[in-house]
Amino acid sequence: MKGRGKLTENIVLGQMIGLVFKAAGAEVLDRTNLPGSISAREAIVQGDADAMYEYTGTAWITYLGRAKPVVDPLEQWEAVREQGRRNGVTWLPQSTLNNTYAPAISKRNNAKYELRTLSDVAELTKRNPGAVTVCVENEFASRDDGLPGMAKAYGMSVPAADIQKMDAGIIYTQVSKSNSCLLGEVFTTDGRIKAMNLDVLEDDRRFFPNYNAAPVIHTATFEKYPEIADLLDPVSRKLTTEVAQVLNAKVDVDGEDPHEVAKDWLVEEGFIKEG
Incomplete structure (x- = not known):
């Protein structure tokens, strides 16, 4: 299940990765609009794309076919990280942004x-x-x-x-x-x-899966450029559910461009410089 809100967020988060990489001197090809979660994931697995933000719940339920979610967010991230290793995908630490x-x-x-x-x-x-x-x-x-x-x-x-x-x-x-x-x-x-x-309303029995956003990297790329973790880990630490609500509103409510929304936030947080 993937609605408009999640699509907006995927684009904003993808733009963040591209802008951070570009600021670090990388040449960036923007492929944030690949149709569907599975197509984007396959691009990472095959090396047709190098990095994206993915949701732990999507990986656990959609890609791995697990019916029962893992209640603890960290344990679920660890589980998908381990599975990712076997498929040539490296999961970096997750954010507290939980789009469930x-x-x-x-x-x-x-x-x-x-x-x-x-x-x-x-x-x-x-x-x-x-x-x-x-x-x-x-x-x-x-x-x-x-x-x-x-x-x-x-x-x-x-x-x-x-x-x-x-x-x-x-x-x-x-x-x-x-x-x-x-x-x-x-x-x-x-x-x-x-x-x-x-x-x-709070899911006080924790029925719904955790969908924490975390960067996933094509493993061969990460092995070649391990400094990717130093670039993206600080960004993920700043991404919360509340921050995502604000950024998504700028696109879906105010009609702003996702690239500009991502750029303005990265500048404001000191991750990249204006220009």
């Missing part, structure tokens, strides 16, 4: 319900069953790591009549501005969360 799934509610509606966690939602479904209506993407509505699995993990029941399926982009608007759904599926780093005054 979560339900969100408008601040307007939450003034009434005061929901903070998914356990609060489960309690509401028992206390007032008709109150919980949900807007989700088609895929999320049927996957074990989506709505059905979430409902099972929290012991909540949401009747089919209270579930609306729609495009990811429409969900944010529906949750924010209409009464058609109380909760909506969002990506936790999406810039529209703050722009549309949404509260993201």
Whole structure:
């Protein structure tokens, strides 16, 4: 599952890598718009591309076919790093930027319900069953790591009549501005969360996988240029879920160019110089 928010973020993070490499004197060929996660990953494996930011959850679930996520973020990173070694891919340390799934509610509606966690939602479904209506993407509505699995993990029941399926982009608007759904599926780093005054509910039972962003490097390239770690590790340490929300909003809400958004942030943080 990959919505607009994740696509924006992929481009911004890819631009960061290119700008940092260029500032260090490397010749950079920008391939950040390769279609789909698997195509981009294959480019790294085959050496057709040298570096990208990847999500630990994507590697674990999509590439390695693991059904059950690893709850601890560090352990999951270690697991995909070990698998990556066997495929000629080197994982550098991950960021705390975690672009996972979560339900969100408008601040307007939450003034009434005061929901903070998914356990609060489960309690509401028992206390007032008709109150919980949900807007989700088609895929999320049927996957074990989506709505059905979430409902099972929290012991909540949401009747089919209270579930609306729609495009990811429409969900944010529906949750924010209409009464058609109380909760909506969002990506936790999406810039529209703050722009549309949404509260993201905590996954207090840690059902959803961790999708921490980390640089992945074609191993032959990394062995030739190990200084890549010195360039990218400081950047990753600064990347948080909150930072990603701000940067994504500049693109998806304010209409700024991803390259310029990445460049401005790198300059502001002192990773590259203006110009």
